[in-house]
Amino acid sequence: MKVKEAATIISQECLCEGVYSMWLATAAARDAQAGQFVSVYPNRDSRLLPRPISICEIGKDSIRLVYRTVGEGTREFSRMNAGDELEILGPNGNGLLPAVREEIRPGTKALLIGGGIGIPPMLELARELNCDKSIVCGYRTGKEMFLTEELEAEGEFYISTDDGSAGVRGTVMDAIEAAGIRADVIFACGPRPMLRGVKELSLAQSIPAYVSMEERMACGVGACLGCVCSSEDIDDHSKVKNKRVCADGPVFAVSEVVL
Numbered sequence: 001m002k003v004k005e006a007a008t009i010i011s012q013e014c015l016c017e018g019v020y021s022m023w024l025a026t027a028a029a030r031d032a033q034a035g036q037f038v039s040v041y042p043n044r045d046s047r048l049l050p051r052p053i054s055i056c057e058i059g060k061d062s063i064r065l066v067y068r069t070v071g072e073g074t075r076e077f078s079r080m081n082a083g084d085e086l087e088i089l090g091p092n093g094n095g096l097l098p099a100v101r102e103e104i105r106p107g108t109k110a111l112l113i114g115g116g117i118g119i120p121p122m123l124e125l126a127r128e129l130n131c132d133k134s135i136v137c138g139y140r141t142g143k144e145m146f147l148t149e150e151l152e153a154e155g156e157f158y159i160s161t162d163d164g165s166a167g168v169r170g171t172v173m174d175a176i177e178a179a180g181i182r183a184d185v186i187f188a189c190g191p192r193p194m195l196r197g198v199k200e201l202s203l204a205q206s207i208p209a210y211v212s213m214e215e216r217m218a219c220g221v222g223a224c225l226g227c228v229c230s231s232e233d234i235d236d237h238s239k240v241k242n243k244r245v246c247a248d249g250p251v252f253a254v255s256e257v258v259l
């Protein structure tokens with residue numbers, strides 16, 4: 001069940017420049033799943049809209065968020081400390097596993113792809129998936145890497161960096177090609193060009209793929225249409241070729257969305 005509450009910060013640490021990890025004590029943990037997100041409300045009245053942040057890990061009564069500071073909202077979160085309260089609403093969205101849970105067996109080969117700040121939801125997904133896993137993460141540089149140890153413990157782990165300072169120089173798709181990774185199902189979260197590459201791979205090799213979209217959001221609860229992405233089919237809600245990322249997603253079968 002979705003809750004809106006003042007969650008208490010259990011801990012906050014900087015993982016690398018501009019990237020923070022925050023554990024929150026919250027009842028939202030009880031029904032949370034990999035790939036869902038919480039709407040986090042800045043405290044200043046001048047910033048009313050919540051910021052959507054993916055759930056990176058789920059504890060018994062706590063969740064972990066890993067986020068990059070990009071604007072005023074996330075900068076405000078980064079200045080908070082253990083014991084402070086942060087208003088959140090969640091868990092929101094559909095998650096990465098519901099559509100495929102039945103089809104995943106111990107021998108299934110899953111390919112998890114995260115790009116930049118799309119990497120955090122891959123950690124909880126890797127923990128929930130009981131099958132063979134290849135995990136490929138794309139970072140800007142070797143100095144800006146995060147969650148590498150945790151992800152390495154969950155499966156075959158590969159890295160790409162834009163500047164070649166760690167792993168394969170180039171994109172996650174270059175790393176996948178270089179390692180000759182084959183998969184039965186793909187899960188991905190990251191920037192739009194990366195998701196386009198995932199769609200091409202999915203179509204070329206006839207592999208089902210599920211992508212988590214990170215559109216800009218406003219209300220975060222399906223009311224304002226501020227987060228729509230283009231879909232291949234007409235949407236039941238808006239009667240046009242649109243999907244609301246916050247309410248219909250953020251996870252879509254790659255065949256459903258125009259990337």
Ligand SMILES: Cc1cc2nc3c(=O)[nH]c(=O)nc-3n(C[C@H](O)[C@H](O)[C@H](O)COP(=O)(O)OP(=O)(O)OC[C@H]3O[C@@H](n4cnc5c(N)ncnc54)[C@H](O)[C@@H]3O)c2cc1C
Nearest residue numbers: 049051052053054067068071072073074117214215216217
């Ligand atoms: C489903 C989903 C999951 C996300 N998960 C993460 C995560 O795990 N870690 C992380 O670092 N970032 C994540 N993001 C991106 C994050 O929401 C934005 O970086 C954040 O909202 C920026 O807020 P700001 O106030 O710092 O920046 P500002 O630019 O000041 O934000 C102004 C407004 O734009 C919206 N906005 C700005 N950038 C984005 C964006 N990329 N996506 C959505 N809304 C945006 C904000 O919600 C706010 O309303 C996610 C986005 C979505 C949609």
Ligand code: FES
Nearest residue numbers: 218220222224225
């Ligand atoms: S953010 Fe308002 S409908 Fe999605």
